[in-house]
Amino acid sequence: MKHISIAYLLILFLVGAITFRLSAAPGNDECLNCHEALDGKVQTPAIAFKNDVHHAAGITCAGCHGGNSSVSDMEEGMDKKKGYTGIPSTKERYVLCVKCHAEKKAMQSFGYRGSTEQFEKLKSSVHFKNSYNDQGPIADCITCHGAHGILGAKNPQSRVHPTKIVQLCGNCHSDPSYMQKYNPGLPVDQVMKYRTSIHGVKNAKGDTRTAQCVSCHGNHEIYSVKDPRSAVYNLNIAKTCSHCHSDTVLMAQYNIPANQYKKYQKSVHGIALLEKGDAAAPSCNGCHGNHAAILPGAESVSKVCGTCHAFNMELFEQGPHKTAFNIKKIPECESCHGNHGIEPVTDEFLGTSSRSFCISCHQAGDNGYKTAAEMKQLLDTLTASKKNADQYLDIAERLGMDVTDEKYALKNMKQLLIKVRTSVHVASLGKFKEEIAPGFEIVKDAETHGRKSIENYYFRRKGLMVSTVIVSILVGLLYLKLKRIEKEDRA
Amino acid sequence: MQKEQPKKQEPVTGKPKSSLMQWLDERYNLSALREFAKKKSVPKFRETIWYYFGGIALLLFVVQVITGILLLMYYKGTEDIAYESVRFIDAKVNFGWLIRSVHSWSANLMILSIVIHMFSVYFLKAFRKPRELTWYTGIALLLISMAFGFSGYLLPWNELAYFATKVGTDIVGQVPFVGKFMLTLMRGGEDVTGATLSRFFGFHVALFPGIFVIFLTLHLLFIQRQGISEPDDWAQKEEKEKKTIPFFPNFVLRELLIWLIVINILAILAVYFPWELGNKADSFAPAPQGIKPEWYFLFMFQVLKYIPGKIWMINGEIIGILFFGLAGLLWIIVPFWDVKLKPGYRNRVITYTGLGILAFIIVFTIIAFIAG
Numbered sequence: 001m002k003h004i005s006i007a008y009l010l011i012l013f014l015v016g017a018i019t020f021r022l023s024a025a026p027g028n029d030e031c032l033n034c035h036e037a038l039d040g041k042v043q044t045p046a047i048a049f050k051n052d053v054h055h056a057a058g059i060t061c062a063g064c065h066g067g068n069s070s071v072s073d074m075e076e077g078m079d080k081k082k083g084y085t086g087i088p089s090t091k092e093r094y095v096l097c098v099k100c101h102a103e104k105k106a107m108q109s110f111g112y113r114g115s116t117e118q119f120e121k122l123k124s125s126v127h128f129k130n131s132y133n134d135q136g137p138i139a140d141c142i143t144c145h146g147a148h149g150i151l152g153a154k155n156p157q158s159r160v161h162p163t164k165i166v167q168l169c170g171n172c173h174s175d176p177s178y179m180q181k182y183n184p185g186l187p188v189d190q191v192m193k194y195r196t197s198i199h200g201v202k203n204a205k206g207d208t209r210t211a212q213c214v215s216c217h218g219n220h221e222i223y224s225v226k227d228p229r230s231a232v233y234n235l236n237i238a239k240t241c242s243h244c245h246s247d248t249v250l251m252a253q254y255n256i257p258a259n260q261y262k263k264y265q266k267s268v269h270g271i272a273l274l275e276k277g278d279a280a281a282p283s284c285n286g287c288h289g290n291h292a293a294i295l296p297g298a299e300s301v302s303k304v305c306g307t308c309h310a311f312n313m314e315l316f317e318q319g320p321h322k323t324a325f326n327i328k329k330i331p332e333c334e335s336c337h338g339n340h341g342i343e344p345v346t347d348e349f350l351g352t353s354s355r356s357f358c359i360s361c362h363q364a365g366d367n368g369y370k371t372a373a374e375m376k377q378l379l380d381t382l383t384a385s386k387k388n389a390d391q392y393l394d395i396a397e398r399l400g401m402d403v404t405d406e407k408y409a410l411k412n413m414k415q416l417l418i419k420v421r422t423s424v425h426v427a428s429l430g431k432f433k434e435e436i437a438p439g440f441e442i443v444k445d446a447e448t449h450g451r452k453s454i455e456n457y458y459f460r461r462k463g464l465m466v467s468t469v470i471v472s473i474l475v476g477l478l479y480l481k482l483k484r485i486e487k488e489d490r491a
Numbered sequence: 492m493q494k495e496q497p498k499k500q501e502p503v504t505g506k507p508k509s510s511l512m513q514w515l516d517e518r519y520n521l522s523a524l525r526e527f528a529k530k531k532s533v534p535k536f537r538e539t540i541w542y543y544f545g546g547i548a549l550l551l552f553v554v555q556v557i558t559g560i561l562l563l564m565y566y567k568g569t570e571d572i573a574y575e576s577v578r579f580i581d582a583k584v585n586f587g588w589l590i591r592s593v594h595s596w597s598a599n600l601m602i603l604s605i606v607i608h609m610f611s612v613y614f615l616k617a618f619r620k621p622r623e624l625t626w627y628t629g630i631a632l633l634l635i636s637m638a639f640g641f642s643g644y645l646l647p648w649n650e651l652a653y654f655a656t657k658v659g660t661d662i663v664g665q666v667p668f669v670g671k672f673m674l675t676l677m678r679g680g681e682d683v684t685g686a687t688l689s690r691f692f693g694f695h696v697a698l699f700p701g702i703f704v705i706f707l708t709l710h711l712l713f714i715q716r717q718g719i720s721e722p723d724d725w726a727q728k729e730e731k732e733k734k735t736i737p738f739f740p741n742f743v744l745r746e747l748l749i750w751l752i753v754i755n756i757l758a759i760l761a762v763y764f765p766w767e768l769g770n771k772a773d774s775f776a777p778a779p780q781g782i783k784p785e786w787y788f789l790f791m792f793q794v795l796k797y798i799p800g801k802i803w804m805i806n807g808e809i810i811g812i813l814f815f816g817l818a819g820l821l822w823i824i825v826p827f828w829d830v831k832l833k834p835g836y837r838n839r840v841i842t843y844t845g846l847g848i849l850a851f852i853i854v855f856t857i858i859a860f861i862a863g
Contacts, residue, residue: 400765402582460589464762471755478748485741 030072031061048149057110064088064096091136093147094119101141121220124229132181144168160219162208166191166200169213193292200291209250216240216290232290235273237283238264260284263341271344282308287339302332309333315425336360347383350424351376371429378436379420385443386413392450401453406446413442531738534721539736541611542719544604546746547753551601552707554757555639558594559696566646568692570685573648574771581768592761598640600757602787605633613825613845616838617720623826625717628710630823635703640785642691642699645683653772654782656691657683662795665808666816682774781863790855791815793862822848 032055035046049055060069062077067084071077078084088096100106102119118141122128127139144160151158159168170191172178179188194200194212202210216232223230231240242261244250251258264270264284272281287296287304296304306313316322316332325332336349336357348355352364352373362368389410393403416439423435515521533542565584567576580587609629612618618626645656660683664674679686725733736742784792794815798807821828830838 400767402578402588404578404582460762464758467758468755471751471758475748475751475755478744478751482741482744482748485744489737489741 029055029060029069030077031065031067031069033072034074035061045148048146052148052150053152054150059110089136090140091134093142094122094137094140097141118220121218125220125222126224127222138182139172160214162212163203163206165214166194166203166212190291193289197289197291197293198295199293209253211244215244234279234283235277237285238270238274241284260340267338267340267342268344269342301334305333312422312425315422319425319427321425321427345421347376347379347421350379350421368427371427374429375424375432378432382420382436382439382443383417385440385447386410386417389443389447389450392447392454396450396453396457399454399457401457403450403453406449409442410446413439416442525739528739528743529737531718532735533719533738533742534725535734535736536722538611538615538722541607541615542742543746543749544608544611545714547749548601548604548608549707550750550753551597551604551757552703554597555594555601556700558590558597561590562594563696568646568689570648570688573646573688574768577647577649577768588765589761592765593757595766596760596764597757598643599786600753602633602636602640605629605636606787609633610845610849612720614842615720616723616829616841618826619829620826621717622713622720625710625713626826627823628706628713631706632703632710635699635706637787639695639699639703640787642695644785645688645691646695647768648688648772649769650772650776650779651769651782653683653774654778655784656687657778658782658792659784659788660687662808662812665806665812667809667813684774783859783863786856786860789859790852793855793859818848 032046032049035042036050037043038046049061054063061067062069062084065085065087066082067079068077068082076082078086098119100110102116104116107114107116122141127143128137130136131138146159151161153160155161156163158164173186174188174191176188179186190213195204199211203212216237218231221229223233225232227233228235230236238261245256246258246261248258265274269282269286272278273283285293286308288294302313302316312333322332325335337343337345346355349357350372352359352369353376356372356376358368358372362372389406393407393410396403397407416435420432420435420439423432426432512521533539562580565576565580565587567573577591580591582588584590612626612629641656641659645652660674660677663677664670666673675681677687677690678684679690719738721733736745783789791811795808795811798811800807802810825841829841
């Protein structure tokens, strides 16, 4: 019985294989011959199919539609009993593509050695979710690649060629009424913005090396921007941009440095995003935009930084540097902090040391130099005093004294110090002193309380000693009195 | 004990009175009071030292009342600010830390004194006829003191106290028949909440002090009326063989001397080992490690840990509670089951039972301390 079953399966396999190869045999497509000779809508697919990569590979109409392409008799060729399926439903038409494209051996039999994972990727993508009218996936293979005139992706006439793909994606993504059915919150101006970007401009000129939709979003594995698997998820976007922008050969062709990602990784923003996983930290698109990616100009740098660092920008605009930078046409934030490799700010950047930003423009003797030196001195004094107060409170706490309120007040100093350091952007000594003054008060109070608590601790022990001595004297006197009474009693 | 000691008595009018004493004497007849006090005496023998512990407990109760009233001026017994008010007492109120620390330490020393006093009464067989009621009122005072301690422990509303109260009241909730009712009565609901704190505060500062004073008055009245108990073997002694010391001034001065030493110990403990406050209670936080009740409940807490979850289909905890309940009841009614032997014969059953119980309590308390 077992042998009969195996033999039966073998026969089935051989019949299937022979049928498949017959339908794939080139130059024997009677369906195409007839449909080509017809008019109207039954002719169009046949004409398109003649240029199709599948036709070139020897796949006949029956390869997808079933039936027998090798016979000229229509009745026989389109006999449903012999497997003719006709026009596939939109719900399941992708199955016809998957039948070969997900099978490595089948693809190899046509000489194809590339990936066969397209369907696996598509299955998990946003496009493969069921459509609003339950007519199959939102987008399947045919939605993008077409049905009868499918061309290789490198063919400039292909719908998925880099110069065509923006239009292809835009067919749906630029259609508000269509997009509203799936994601009303999603903008529909991506193509319009893209065309204003440096990527878009070059792409429009036929440059296939510049980024277009699939360069960033992927092709089959497209996920929502909120999905951590997405190449454009905030934590992944820097890496995605770096695919091209860290390619020294490619970037050399545009005279662009290729070290931005390297610098960004070590920057305060890069550390926050890539190491600490802070999704709120800016990635490339945070400053350059995404679809309308552009280099911020010297005048707009502070506006770009100011979208997050609003208070710093406001303070900077109040100070004398704003006008001076504008006159000299030098970028505002970037001049001191840099761009891609922005370092975490330390107090060393203020003042007149070799690491100070101020000495890039100011020289010994000028007002700016003096102001920077005084600001640094005040800041150093405050941080040193805070450290001192912390130590007093720590000692007091170790001695078991309650310094909770003062510790809490010193914790608030962190906020105050941020404010003080931020006020540096006004470059006004008066404003700086105004901001730093409460800090000195808090530190002084904390230190005084710390000292008093420590003194109090020792005072308690001294007080205890005094009371113990007094009580002990009383005990002694009482003992003597008792002895005297008992002696009198005995007498 | 009321005994005449003509040899040792001095005439009341032997010394010239101060003008104040004379003034008071004229109005309140203090001489009669002094005369009465002089007639009282206390047996003087090897175990006299134990007689002082009742007085020590009384002193510590007075300390509790005074420090408790002072704390009450700043303490707020509501969930939101109880912890903060205690922290305020500790940090901001002048000598607040000392008052709170003295209150906590004297509470513990008071229970220790009562426990020592109880065991000394037990071993000296002072609970026997005619002093059964003195024993019962004493037991009542111990139980109320423990209730004082249990309720007071929660008042700072800190983490340890919160979870210890939760565990403690859970155990009460296991008592058959009345457990659920007791649990709800104590907690003011299903869980330990602000309602529990309010209740415990009320019990601690109003209900328990009232009941305590009633039993204390009765206890002192009984002692006053019946005199201080004599050792067992004195029944066979001749009057002249019985050594005594006058209650006033000798015994009172000795007691005063011990009180001063206790006050010194209390001050040292309060200054060198101030009572910690810890973190504020948070019902959503996981229970911290090392939750344990006050030391006087520790032996029971530890024994309950060793009892299996189920014993013959019965909840192990219930069996443990019943065991302690029964043992406690037998201890309380010792005047009933005590085997009275002829004068001069020692009742070793009572002594060995007491020693066994004492060893049991000490061993399990030490184990609980070591186990943390």
